[in-house]
Amino acid sequence: MKDNYLKQAWLVLLLALCFGGVLAGVEHSLKGRIDENKKADTLGQIPNLVPGAVSASFSNGVYRAVTQNGDHAGWVLLVTGQGFADKVELLLGLNADASQITGVYILDQKETPGLGNKIVEDEWRAQFAGKSTQQPLEIVKRKAEKDNEIEAVTGATISSETVKDMVNRAAADFRRQLASGGF
Amino acid sequence: MTEKGPTPLERFINGILPENPVYRQVLGMCPTLAVTNGMKAAMTMAAAVAFVLVCANILTSLIRNLLKPHLRILVFTLTIATFVTVADRIIAAYMYDMSKQLGPYIPLIIVNCIIICRCEVCASKQNVLTAATDALGQSLGFALALASIASVREILGSGSWFGIEVMPAGWPDWVVMVLPPGAFLTLGLLLGAANWIGELAARRRTTQGVA
């Protein structure tokens, strides 16, 4: 009986062994490159989020961004929140003492195409850079006048509010942690 | 095993239009609908499918005389899964952004019925040359179908083609075309157009035959 099974399945077994070997070889030769890509995906944004930074180290849930000669340039936080349609994931850049926002980058969102998804556009996100974290930001439906005002994406007040709330919450939490010597 | 039926060249030509996998056989609908909102993604998908299809067809054809009938599907699936995983890893390593955009659809090539259909219908019964030309023809047909749908969707939906702006500056993007409903509408209308053209051609042939 056993002999009979083998006679039937030897091809499958042989192929499985060969394919397994091939896949192991492919994985071995490409793994380094793929991991590099994944890391670069987040780290590649660091120079845009914290001016002057070239790399960052990850610890306690935040990226600590450093400049070319190793000086501490700022922080990058990964923030998630509920948007209009689905979860929004963004990176928030802060300067070294977390007193100022240096940049915002939307990693993932599924907001309404044509309206809410305009939160990913450079022009809109650029409004956040340079804002102080001393007072909470506000969304306004006209041209921003005061220092803490952000102009809403036209027709997408809820998506704009989501990003603003996420930024406010994350910045306030992080400042508190930083003040209590958390980092 | 007798090798009657279409010659390798005929099989190659058949795959492109007369037996187009999307417009004639209506196979492989998942990638056809899911990744055709832009030409770049669609062509990456077409290339990945072509790679898997050609490799799987050649390998299946090489081992066709060793196949046990009741284990053949198992062997096909094993072969296809291996090549799909190779393609997935290569894309993740060298085209990381595209790999993120295509997400699960590259691994899902495993269940793309065009490939298992060609293994079953052609490669498991024909010699290597025939199987390879058949795979090339079908891949080309699939790529053409994806290109036609993706062109319509990307030009109307984003005003661009391969990411290059082609429409005038004031073009209002038809957002619906890059969303899933746009895929169904475009596929349905193009499928209708393909049938209509086929019918016209057939009618012309018969009237010519009579005259």
Next chain:
Amino acid sequence: MSEEQQNQTEVAPAPSLEVAPGPHLHTTKLSTRRMMADVLIALVPLVVAALAVFRMGAVMQIVVCTAAALVAEYLFTAMRGKPFSLGDGSAAVTGLILALSLPGTAPWYVGAIGSFSAIGLGKVVFGGLGQNVFNPAMVGRAFVMIAFPAAVGASAYVDTSSVVEAVTRATPLTALKQEGLPTSLADLFIGSTNGSLGETSALACLIGGLYLCIRRTASWEIPAGVIAAVAVIAGLINLTDMQAHWTVAHHILGGALLFGAFFIATDPVSSPLTPKGKWIFGAGVGALVMLLRKLSGYPEGVMFAVLIMNALVPLINRWTIPVPVGGPVPEPKS
């Protein structure tokens, strides 16, 4: 059938007679053309109200949509090699209803593309008038609403630079949903608010709608069902939340409810055939409107409510097959 009988039928084919349960009524008055003319007459008060409130925006939208609908009908029937059906007026009605369901601020291509998708995707692909599953005008509106959210979505209605005063404010439903602001009942009734062209004036909708019902072009059961369902659900909401800004009357007079109930849901092709079915259909539309108004991201839900209920019409028709005169057909003895 025995062999002898078969031979008989082959020799002398009997004249084709149809057997149907009574009553056997026939009227020449119920032609498509007459019904469509009635709808056009009934839409006159709405058009007048739209012109009074929105001025040039309304003129542009109505001209573009109606013209595009007629061109689309002409092109698509020519493509299919069918006799031209422009004379029955159904394309004009589709175009006009689509125009009245759009904001006056939408650019011209929105109306044109909407009309082409209404006639093409909503009607012709199903086989032409009488074969369509969904209300063509609403198919067209859904298409442009998803295609151009910035031009047809909630924010598109507001144009702060407009010379027309109503257009500078948010629509009543958007004001309610996003800012919790109520609108006065008198404004909703007369129609001096912002909104889609045809929906703002409850008074105009009522005049046109009652005309349609009296002429029997529209079945009164459908609007009655819609309004009853909205009244019950809005009433329940009011009972549980006394602070609600919108009362039952607000919900009935506001938004596109009356326009939808009288002119969109009553489309004879895409609504059920039997009176009982019409009640179910109307109540379903009303319930979905309230569901979408309260719980969805959109401020108004008439369009999606009608489209969803359209899809259920074949089922409703099957559930409500009337009993023929003389009682149910007995089961054949086996």
